[in-house]
Amino acid sequence: QQQQQQQSSAQSNNKSSSSEIENANESCDSTSKQLPYRIEKSTILGRYLVANRDLKAGELLITEEPLAIGPCVSADAVCLGCYMPVELQATQYRCPSCKWPMCGPKCRGLQQPTGHTAAECELLRTHNLGAALTAVADKPDLVKNYYELILIVRIFLLKQHAPDKYDNILKMESHTELRKNNIELWQYYEQNVVQRLQRDWGMAAFTVEEIHNICGILDVNCFEIGQNSAKARCLYTSAFLLAHDCCPNTAHTDDPHSYAIILRTSRAIRKDDGITLSYAYTLQGTLKRREFMHAGKLFWCCCQRCADPKELGTDCSALVCPKCKSGSVRSVEPLNQTAAWKCDRCEYTLQSTEIVKLLDAINMNLESIDAHNIPGLEGFLKKYERVLGPNHYLLLSAKYSLCQIYGRIEGYLLHTMPLENVEKKENYCRHFLSMINVLEPGLTRLRGLILYELHGAIMMRSQRLMMTGGISEAEFKRNIKEVVRCLQESRDILLLEPIGSNEHEMGVAAAGALTEMGVK
Structure with missing residues (x-):
């Protein structure tokens, strides 16, 4: 079933690329490889990028400004112009027209395509959504939902004000049929996005299908970006074409002024090899990475790292056997989320559900420690060094914090x-x-x-x-x-x-x- 879902869900997550990248690709094929990459297609990956020639580490592959940008999913209150954190208190500066909180009257994102536009301001003002946000300021879940809706609204505004961008977005994959099969996910969007947008946000002109399609496109294709405390999510013209791999051969960053994505090779790539990017956090174990990718991107990753019980030799998911104390407990079948975990010495066995509970509890403990609390982080390492393997990703996370502070x-x-x-x-x-x-x-x-x-x-x-x-x-x-x-x-x-x-x-x-x- 997992393999079928992966095959039906293109890792490159698109129906077709924009005409711009298509034309560039055709030119590349016919004029001796002007671009360092070309677009290929497979039944498993869908459309994806491969190297047109041998690439050196550090080569610039893609730099492009966003088609659409907005607050992250589950975002706390941020400025709609520059995405810096703001408060919902009465003392916070607000847009004089729509009354949404902003960082200040001179925000660089006011009246800018990548920020708080006049069209957005008018919509928020017309439907009194600034006051509605203030009314739920003490309800964090509702606040997060309001900010989640902003980018969806911005995309629908593009249909009127920038139809070319809107058309490019519609060419991206939404995996609507797969999403329908996930009843919990579908109902969440139906209740918290579709109904709310149509009822309260002036989006009645858009059909249920149109709204669900945009929700899917965002889930599958968005990049989260941010520099210096500003956090946002974006859709880009062609960056979404990169296939996923948990040990990628590219790295990306973003320009803090234009929000452009900048994607380079992180190591040498041979001609005709796939160009990959990780959409998951590389410092997580296989169980959690695959769960994240399936929840957000709707496919089960089967890359080399995920398939290896020792994760390319790092062993960053292994636990110390609680029975014999000298063995390591690993998944017997890492590409199966429900597979048992066994000790490599005494055959002690744990079910995957028990592993998930243990990891969640330890992670909650780690997240409860203040980022600058050195004794707390040292105590965490000491407490769990007999539970988690020496290279376990949760211990590495604590050590990374200590490296920095x-x-x-x-x-x-x-x-x-x-x-x-x-x-x-x-x-x-x-x-x-x-x-x-x-x-x-x-x-x-x-x-x-x-x-x-x-x-x-x-x-x-x-x-x-x-x-x-x-x-x-x-x-x-x-x-x-x-x-x-x-x-x-x-x-x-x-x-x-x-x-x-x-x-x-x-x-x-x-x-x-x-x-x-x-x-x-």
Whole structure:
């Protein structure tokens, strides 16, 4: 059944590409490969992109501004112009016309196609939706639902104000028939989107089928983007053509000013190989990644990583056997969500439902810890190191947080931390890097960030030990060479990020540190 659903659901998620990408592709085929990719089609993947030639790591593949943009699903209150967080309190600035909360009177997204347009403002004002939002301010679920509706409304407004964009969106796959089979999902959209839009939001002119179709297109094809606290979701002209893989060969980011998606190769791709992107969070285990992909994209991922019980050797889903204490508990059939999990030493068995409950409980514990609470995160690692395997993704998540905050918050600044904490930071960085080198190899943002954090820990440890005679001069020099390598690679990765993003600023800092060291 899972395989049938996957075959009936194209990973590339489209009926046909826009005329723009079609024309470019035809030109590419007939004029010696002007584009680095072309569109292919298969029964399993649908339409997808493959390399037209050998591609190097870091090559720019796609950059395009959104066809449509709006608040994320389940978003808290955000500015409709720039998507920065706002409050629903009476003191929050509001649009003078429609009364929806905005960041301020000079928001850069006012009257802009990527923000709060005049047409949107008029619709919200006409139906008194600003007051309606204020009335439910103490009901978080309703607030989230109001913001979820914004992008759907914007797409329908495109039909009148930008019909070419609307037509391009309609060419994307919605998987309506598959969605109808998911009764819970269909009823949610029927009650919370279709009926509400037709009854309260002035969308009575659009049929039930039209609204469900747009809901499906958004679920299947949207990209979540965001820089510097702004969060939004977008539809793009051709980026949705990339097939999914849980160990992708591209990385994407977005421009914080134009919201354009910027997609590059993260590692070398051979001619005729598929060009892939991960629509799931790579630092999750197979059970959760596949569940996420099926819920949102309506297919069961069967990639190489998902099919491997040890996840490409990382073993980032394995549990410590609670019976023999020395074995590892893994799924006996990772492409089957309901398969049992067994110990590789004593045959101890758990049902998948028990695994899900355990993972959800541990994840809830992790999410309850403040992001800057170092003792809390250290306590989490200690509490679960005998339950989860050493490379388990939930432990990696806590270690990633510690990599970032050791050396950066009051009481734990790098130059004042005890050597023990400096070494902890270094060890966490090295462990995390060893995992991400497999799961997100190459020129990926996560690697760039961790390499930058690692360089600081190595430098500080080496300086401290050199001052106390703890290491030889030769070892100190070897360590400095490693610092330089970390900085160089971090710089090369993070300077690919958009100017103005936090990651790009870190890349600039890495370049500056190398200059101070007299290294290119």
